Amino acid sequence: MAGAPTNHGGRITQRDIARRAGVSQTTVSLVLTNNSEAASRIAPATRERVLQVIRETGYVADPLARSLLRQHNQILGIFTYELVFPAGSADFYHPFLQGIEACAESLGCDLLLFTSAPVTDGARRIFHENNRLRLADGCVLLGRETPREELTRLVREGHAFVSVGRRDDVDIDGTAPGRVPCVGADYAGATSELARRAVALGHRRIAYAGSGEGVESAVDRLGGLRAVVPDVLHERSAGRDPADLLAALLAAGVTAVFCELPADAVALHGAALACGLRVPEDLSLVGLGEEDGPGRLEPALTCLRIPRREMGWQAVEVLVDVLHGTSDDHQRLLPCAMVPGQTLGPRQI
Amino acid sequence: MAGAPTNHGGRITQRDIARRAGVSQTTVSLVLTNNSEAASRIAPATRERVLQVIRETGYVADPLARSLLRQHNQILGIFTYELVFPAGSADFYHPFLQGIEACAESLGCDLLLFTSAPVTDGARRIFHENNRLRLADGCVLLGRETPREELTRLVREGHAFVSVGRRDDVDIDGTAPGRVPCVGADYAGATSELARRAVALGHRRIAYAGSGEGVESAVDRLGGLRAVVPDVLHERSAGRDPADLLAALLAAGVTAVFCELPADAVALHGAALACGLRVPEDLSLVGLGEEDGPGRLEPALTCLRIPRREMGWQAVEVLVDVLHGTSDDHQRLLPCAMVPGQTLGPRQI
DNA sequence: GCATCCCGGCAATACGAATTAGCGATGGGA
């Protein structure tokens, strides 16, 4: 241990350094805070003596004590309602995390994953008795969905946070609607654009397969489609046999299906082939999201590319805005690129 | 804000609670630390009054101040020499992180990613002037390689850490060799096992393609092969044309090649096919690692499965051991499963 | 009736670093 002069618990403090250098703790602190103000107040000889001891001992300031005083820690929190590193959908979060990490690095911030949040009633919760939110200066919320009550409380208590994914306004008792800081993908705009394209290709009977309600991203997709095709046929797909769903769609004379989940499009594609139908000649299929996993469809699915990395980066930017109170609008919608694919074609009938 | 009685900087403290409840800060603290000792010292009426105020204000203790006293924070650090979420090799780290996260969650610990570590001389470094290591109770080191001097300093200064991946002992001036806490994959054992299999299949002239030096994992692989096949032919592969490498191997009469990097095996496979050779009939190929990415070889490469998730989990276990001073040996080698594949076959000639 | 004990609560202190106010010594000017 090189004879480190630990006084009490093993960790070496500024007082230890001070003792060894024959100065006060204040002086050690002044030497360390290297600004022109303080530096000028210390004689070069003293300064050097202190630095020498610091070098010998390898002392570094305890960031905790420092943070307690400063009231901020250069730490950004990341909270997810599922595991941050899920096993199943191998890397849904990965691009988001890449963007967050890159931006945090450029800011010189560390990233704290709130893995300690206990699971109550089958879900992780931000607010629990030993809430560690304050360890971070602000927090990025990641996940397909955020419980309304948690969101409301975050806004009401004035926490610095940002959601990755658009979130509806929150109701703060009586006053103006609480806008939730967020960086989302512009599902509505992208879906509208695809819808216009489908219409231009001659499609008249268009369907939406998926819930279309609940989560904001689902509402936005259905809404984007409705804005262009008011009389869209809305069919739920959850837990439904693809062949069944397909039959219902065909019976209604549908020629193009917009699927909330790309996976549904893939399933419908399979069902269509099984019926001897051709895609897109007999039925056009569109996935309103990014195809995940390696199971690429052949021919390529017409779908969206969600700018996930960019969303992560910008989420951190917005979070910093929130912290500094810089900008006034803390909501951003990023455009989705369209993946042309080959499953959206001209109506043939 | 519900008229929260913030005194100074916005955050609400135990003193605020105390004022509102007409008690002292001590009492608030005692009410919060819910152990039998302290609880008995507070009258139920007082206790309830304090709890009421706490509920109204939504107060939660500042984990920072708490940590400063306790000298530990329930935070485990993760340090990587590259980005934690790299863009290129999509998810080399992902399985490790999964294991680390799962174990941390079971321990109720948060995870801190040291993204603030600045890049000096082209590489991230743990030790720099504003070292934030002490934010965490201990630290998991992730990455293919760890600079020796950083490792040495970690050991010398007695930091609690663990390396994912075996690391050689470190030289602490004069005293006994400093064993580095680590959880590694047993490359040596697995390679030996594969070598025995190759020998049993009739192979006599076996080559090792790769550096075989430097990083521990490379040394271990070559070592494991040498233990079974002392007269192995060692050919470097870095930056070399696969066809060129193949020619050299064939000229030496090699019938089985053990490749440090599965990617090299894939490249050699391509070169062999181009020469009209069959695998494994004319040449057996073994990858001494996990094939990464979706570019699976056809037929399947005989290689290893690195228990990355398990390594992550056990790394955290070892770290906890180190922290508590529980066990005495902090090195673990985990067995690698063999992926049979079809590129290692009987020698035909 | 006096010593003792327990109950319920509080003041004081510690954790480690940063900041403010101020103290003693020195030097220069009048």
Add this chain to the structure above:
DNA sequence: TCCCATCGCTAATTCGTATTGCCGGGATGC
């Protein structure tokens, strides 16, 4: 010789929470 400014450094305080020791009053024991 006296006064004041400057230099170089330190004592005291702060951040928010946990812990220790103690105090006053009422009940209990002998």
